[in-house]
Amino acid sequence: MSKRISRNLWNIILTVVAICGNICLPAPAFSQSDIDIEFRGKDQIVNSLSLRDLANATPAISLKIFEIHEKKERIYKAYPARTLFDKAFGKEWGKAEEIVFISMDGYQASIPVTKFLSHDAYFAFAHDDDSPFTMTNLLQNNEVVPLGPLYLIWDNMKSKVLLEDGASDMPYQVKSIELATFATRFPNLSPPAKASAEAQHGFLHFRKYCMACHTINGEGGGKAPELNYPTSVTEYIKPEYLTRWIENPSSIRLNTLMPGLAQEIPDRANVTKEIIAYLKAMSTTKRSPKRQDIH
Ligand code: HEC
Structure with a gap:
């Protein structure tokens, strides 16, 4: 092997080692x-x-x-x-x-x-x-x-x-x-006062089962997409598919990271219906997200 080739080979090895040091090794463990x-x-x-x-x-x-x-x-x-x-x-x-x-x-x-x-x-x-x-x-x-x-x-x-x-x-x-x-903390999540009792119940379910991941008008968790602004999911997802998104998301999108509404929840089908009524009510009160609550 000529000197030049062996030097090139050596450079390649060094490069591979350097890249590997950045990519293959685990990040330094922080305490x-x-x-x-x-x-x-x-x-x-x-x-x-x-x-x-x-x-x-x-x-x-x-x-x-x-x-x-x-x-x-x-x-x-x-x-x-x-x-x-x-x-x-x-x-x-x-x-x-x-x-x-x-x-x-x-x-x-x-x-x-x-x-x-x-x-x-x-x-x-x-x-x-x-x-x-x-x-x-x-x-x-x-x-x-x-x-x-x-x-x-x-x-x-x-x-x-x-x-x-x-x-x-x-x-x-x-x-x-x-x-x-x-x-006070989430002023834009509440349904309008004139919303139906079904939507008001749905609001309580949404607080419990959805808002930790999703935002409505920019308020809630930043782990999953906004559901109301500028276009509500009730406007672009057909009602029967919205029910499926909530109860069995992987029947719509393979390998989705969204968990379905827990099987253990009593009266689950009704909970889903009320959540959708809440989402529909919110589609009439869109507010531009300020997102100041997302840290
Ligand atoms: C643990 C976090 C988490 C929870 C809790 C959760 N979701 Fe999701 N959701 C996601 C993620 C992540 C996505 C995006 C999934 C994807 O694109 O595969 C998503 C997607 C969606 C979509 C589809 C949006 C679109 O435009 O594609 C809807 C509708 C939805 N969620 C509604 C809900 C409702 C209603 C609840 C409460 C019953 C809920 N989600 C609870 C994480 C969550």
């Missing part, structure tokens, strides 16, 4: 304990705590739950939510109306405070067996998703009500926790 979780009151950050701070402030427990995303039992290491709220917000948090959880992937769950007062929630920060803090999300086309820094779980083994709630109140990748009043 979850360095991420700060923001606690927000009205318009301001009231506290900012790292996982290390949380570990120092609250004793952890091991909790077995029925993992709705995986449809099997799982044990997590976790902190009791009410204790953590007491530490981060002070006791006043119990007087708020909603708690909004903002996740790194754009998910934005808004959960009534009453649910935290009547059921036991926990913030998981690790699997009990210390395996990587990820999960294979059956509801999201088996995507492997990181769960940290915090993952909101419920002591659901003995609670039919919690199991029926499905996965919508179980945000993972939680990085910010905010006390809020729904109507």
